[in-house]
Amino acid sequence: MATKARRGPYFCGIDAAMDVVSGKWKSLILWELHEHGVRRFAQLRRGLPGVSEKMLVQQLREMEEDDLVRREVFPEVPPRVEYTLTEHGLSLNDALSALGEWGTERIRRIGAEKVVYAAS
Template sequence: MGEKRSGPYFCGIDAAMDVVGGKWKALILWELENHGVRRFGELRRGLPGVSEKMLIQQLRELEEDGIVDREVFREVPPRVEYRLTALGTALNAALEPLEPLGAWGRDRIDRTGAARVHFPA
């Protein structure tokens, strides 16, 4: 993994990729957009293949960038919830033009039988 940057950037795409770059961040955003507030375990189950360490790291970076809000409830056992901030919601809206890429990927899964996880219809 590369070091996290904070500029200077040569274009807007460069700055945006600094926030959402990598495999798991876009999937975390998708999970929170589609399911709303999620506890850590729910996020982990919703993202098969992500390690606990990687998920923690990616969530921390998204929190530092103001994309995800982390709320800790002082309970026994402790409860932590994650949700998109207003900035995170705006980022997801900006990613909507990538929906055709997702459709192409779903078509590829159907053609090749390459699904890693089977989701209910």
């Protein structure tokens, strides 16, 4: 499967950052890995209700290419695969935290419902 080249040119730093986290799921995957550390694929999928298996695989592959996520395969039967944030992914999560705070305030301000998922 061909992946989109994320190499610019970019108009500004926000353009470059949004290119890496574009789409609904990448920022949520970052948050899930930040909150729980090491996660297996099924744990990620349970933590992100609504994401299809195909979309999660695609997003994780792109995030791995962008050095945001580390995928580690253990030589076991059945194979065990774990995902963690890289240093680059952790730094992006730090950068997104202010945006998350802004969004939480927006939820409160407009009286929107905030969905809370049970920990898995």
